[in-house]
Amino acid sequence: MVDTEQGPGVLVLAGTPIGDVADAPPRLREELARADVVAAEDTRRLHRLLQRLEVTLSGRVVSYFEGNEVARTEQLAAELEAGARVLVVTDAGMPSVSDPGYRLVRAAVDRGIRVTAVPGPSAVLTALALSGLPVDRFCFEGFLPRKAGERGRRLAALATETRTMVFFEAPHRLADFLTSGVEALGADRPAAVCRELTKTYEEVRRGTLAELVDWAAEGVRGEVTVVVQGAEPSDDGGSALELVRELIADGVRLSDAVAQVAASTGQRRNALYQAAVADRRS
Numbered sequence: 001m002v003d004t005e006q007g008p009g010v011l012v013l014a015g016t017p018i019g020d021v022a023d024a025p026p027r028l029r030e031e032l033a034r035a036d037v038v039a040a041e042d043t044r045r046l047h048r049l050l051q052r053l054e055v056t057l058s059g060r061v062v063s064y065f066e067g068n069e070v071a072r073t074e075q076l077a078a079e080l081e082a083g084a085r086v087l088v089v090t091d092a093g094m095p096s097v098s099d100p101g102y103r104l105v106r107a108a109v110d111r112g113i114r115v116t117a118v119p120g121p122s123a124v125l126t127a128l129a130l131s132g133l134p135v136d137r138f139c140f141e142g143f144l145p146r147k148a149g150e151r152g153r154r155l156a157a158l159a160t161e162t163r164t165m166v167f168f169e170a171p172h173r174l175a176d177f178l179t180s181g182v183e184a185l186g187a188d189r190p191a192a193v194c195r196e197l198t199k200t201y202e203e204v205r206r207g208t209l210a211e212l213v214d215w216a217a218e219g220v221r222g223e224v225t226v227v228v229q230g231a232e233p234s235d236d237g238g239s240a241l242e243l244v245r246e247l248i249a250d251g252v253r254l255s256d257a258v259a260q261v262a263a264s265t266g267q268r269r270n271a272l273y274q275a276a277v278a279d280r281r282s
Contacts, residue, residue, distance in 0.1 A: 009080035011108045015120020018092040019198030021052045023121045035087035039064035069100045077107040098142040123225045130204050131192035131227035136269045138164040155184035162230040162266035175216040181209045190229040196222035233266035240267045244276045
């Protein structure tokens with residue numbers, strides 16, 4: 001069945017459970033049953049998910065993974081232009097976030113085709129929330145290079161990054177990743193390793209990078225997300241507070257002034273706001 005309500009076609013990026021199938025949003029079932037084409041990173045995993053959700057497809061299934069993404073994108077874009085409703089699902093989480101999807105989104109946007117999403121569980125946001133580290137500003141770095149030299153250079157480039165950083169890593173490379181982190185970011189840098197999120201054996205290990213290296217050396221299993229606290233801002237709080245004062249004197253609201261200064265200096269927004277409030281009271 002071709003969707004005729006939204007123009008030539010619709011591309012739907014569907015978030016899937018990262019562990020517990022009960023986390024699947026109701027709309028995921030509706031979109032799976034409605035799609036003309038379901039592009040799946042792993043068709044076998046898709047069929048297992050369909051069984052657990054008790055969903056019957058009306059459309060057809062095609063594989064859409066790293067190995068065929070370039071060629072398949074053109075095929076799917078042609079189907080979108082012809083009026084199909086194409087649903088993209090990956091093994092877990094949101095398509096295009098370290099998974100296939102970006103190329104098809106870009107192709108759809110370039111053709112003026114509507115793109116929408118079914119929001120769902122996210123390993124990135126779940127790990128951030130559980131890490132116990134600052135989450136007011138963060139960046140996602142995905143998987144770093146496997147080779148030690150390249151990985152070390154990427155981490156060294158992040159040594160002065162003040163935002164909390166989120167990484168994906170394979171369990172068998174976790175100890176090497178953390179060791180590279182110690183060398184580039186320092187042994188005392190706070191971090192958290194989140195393993196098997198939302199699954200039966202979910203585990204969150206918090207500590208310094210050096211402490212986590214010792215723990216990971218024993219071997220780790222399951223899917224892993226690593227959260228690392230950002231560097232301390234190079235700008236001192238007094239200078240940032242003075243900038244806030246100047247903006248307020250120019251008529252900028254306190255909250256807006258804090259947001260602007262935090263973004264430009266790397267200061268923690270919440271801490272700067274509290275300091276600014278205390279400064280005004282005094």
